[in-house]
Amino acid sequence: QVHLVESGGSLVQAGGSLRLSCVASGEPFNRFAMAWFRQTAGREREFLAAISWGSLDRSYADAVKGRFTISRDNAKNSAYLRMNNLKPEDTAVYYCAASRGAMSPDPAQYISWGQGTQVTVSS
Numbered sequence: 001q002v003h004l005v006e007s008g009g010s011l012v013q014a015g016g017s018l019r020l021s022c023v024a025s026g027e028p029f030n031r032f033a034m035a036w037f038r039q040t041a042g043r044e045r046e047f048l049a050a051i052s053w054g055s056l057d058r059s060y061a062d063a064v065k066g067r068f069t070i071s072r073d074n075a076k077n078s079a080y081l082r083m084n085n086l087k088p089e090d091t092a093v094y095y096c097a098a099s100r101g102a103m104s105p106d107p108a109q110y111i112s113w114g115q116g117t118q119v120t121v122s123s
Helices: none
Strands: 002-007 011-013 018-026 033-039 046-051 058-060 068-073 078-083 092-099 117-122
Touching (some): 002 092, 018 092, 033 068, 046 078, 058 068
Parallel strands (some): 011 117
Antiparallel strands (some): 002 018, 033 046
């Protein structure tokens, strides 16, 4: 198994930027595709972005395409989500997740999840 810990969530004004980090421990990090999701109370977990183990492939949800960028540094066992031009509707708990298979927007494909980090965007 791989253990994931997110950080970087904060309160930010609309139009601002944040970079979330996800540090992995346990199994070799480069065995996993990584993704970021978010969730608000009463709603299902929403896919945001995914990246393959070697960073050759990336995918984004339409809601964040052009504003969010996913990246990873296998040497640091870390994945990142750079978020620009944040909007109040981006307010949520953000989670990173690891998959042994190909990257996917389906949360059921991910075997490990972090505890989440809160992002709040004020108007």
